[in-house]
Amino acid sequence: MLGILHRGGYVAIADSPCDGRSSAIEITEQGRQMLGIMAAKSAGFIRELFAGISGKDFDIAADVIIEMVDKLNKMREEPP
Secondary structure, three states: OHHHHHHOOOEEEEEOOOOOOOEEEEEOHHHHHHHHHHHHHHHHHHHHHHOOOOHHHHHHHHHHHHHHHHHHHHHHHOOO
């Protein structure tokens, strides 16, 4: 994924000044522009997705999803 972003000009990769074994990643101006475009598109999607759902219903759904994820994690850790 990082390679794709780098080849597209969205990030720059350089040797880390602190540790020669790692790389420093920096978002480019082109990357910042794309991030702004994608953020605007996602904001509209999120608004549409949650339109008409009350805060109470959203909180209940979030609690149920968290409980389900916890159960799935436990099931994965404990073989049948």
